[in-house]
Amino acid sequence: MIIQPRPLAQVKMMLEDAGTDVSYAYEDLVFVEHTAFLIQFDDEKPSNLKLYFNNEMSKEGIDTEIRKLTPYAKKRKFTLTPTGKFELKQKEDSEEIDILFFPL
Numbered sequence: 001m002i003i004q005p006r007p008l009a010q011v012k013m014m015l016e017d018a019g020t021d022v023s024y025a026y027e028d029l030v031f032v033e034h035t036a037f038l039i040q041f042d043d044e045k046p047s048n049l050k051l052y053f054n055n056e057m058s059k060e061g062i063d064t065e066i067r068k069l070t071p072y073a074k075k076r077k078f079t080l081t082p083t084g085k086f087e088l089k090q091k092e093d094s095e096e097i098d099i100l101f102f103p104l
Contacts (some may be wrong), residue, residue, distance in 0.1 A: 006041045010076050011049065018072045029099075037065055038086055038099075049073065050083040052101060057085070062104075 011030055012022050024031040030039040035054055042048040053062045066082060073080050085102045
């Protein structure tokens, strides 16, 4: 499977339009400032963005973020798919972190 270039610049502009910013991008993940959510590129369907929300976010907070992002995603021809939750854990005796993913 050949992976097409990921539309990071378009996602960055979408997030800026929505009033937030990218804090870090690594492989297929985009970390958003304040880590309220992560975006994962969908290599099978490049116009789809998978959303993972911080494990501490409430259902209401998740719904609010989705409503806020949806018009900006549509403007750039992306679809948003709420996929799960995540938690960041600092590795013991290391500066590295683990990302744990959970279903919604």
